Amino acid sequence: xxxxxxxxxxxxxxxxxxxxxxxxxxxxxxxxxxxxxxxxxxxxxxxxxxxxxxxxxxxxxxxxxxxxxxxxxxxxxxxxxxxxxxxxxxxxxxxxxxxxxxxxxxxx
Numbered sequence: 356x357x358x359x360x361x362x363x364x365x366x367x368x369x370x371x372x373x374x375x376x377x378x379x380x381x382x383x384x385x386x387x388x389x390x391x392x393x394x395x396x397x398x399x400x401x402x403x404x405x406x407x408x409x410x411x412x413x414x415x416x417x418x419x420x421x422x423x424x425x426x427x428x429x430x431x432x433x434x435x436x437x438x439x440x441x442x443x444x445x446x447x448x449x450x451x452x453x454x455x456x457x458x459x460x461x462x463x
Contacts, residue, residue, distance in 0.1 A: 370453065373446040399414035435457050439454070
């Protein structure tokens with residue numbers, strides 16, 4: 356199953372948008388605005404299929420995590436751990452609202 360296109364997220368009274376939480380002058384916010392994310396969505400769409408019936412992983416999320424891993428010299432586990440606690444990393448990877456659980460982490 357290929358990734359579903361992300362629908363425009365509605366405002367949520369109980370969850371502020373990441374853009375309201377972060378400084379949009381931060382280097383990752385500026386870089387996120389410069390990158391042509393549609394290219395990754397189009398070119399990488401078939402590389403991360405789901406075999407469990409749930410939607411596939413977003414190519415933007417994968418590209419963003421790969422960049423963050425390289426830029427900060429992190430392991431796979433460390434980049435996911437940092438993503439969970441860093442709103443700048445989440446915004447860079449295309450999230451709209453702050454999340455304390457990574458979307459690819461299985462629920463317990």
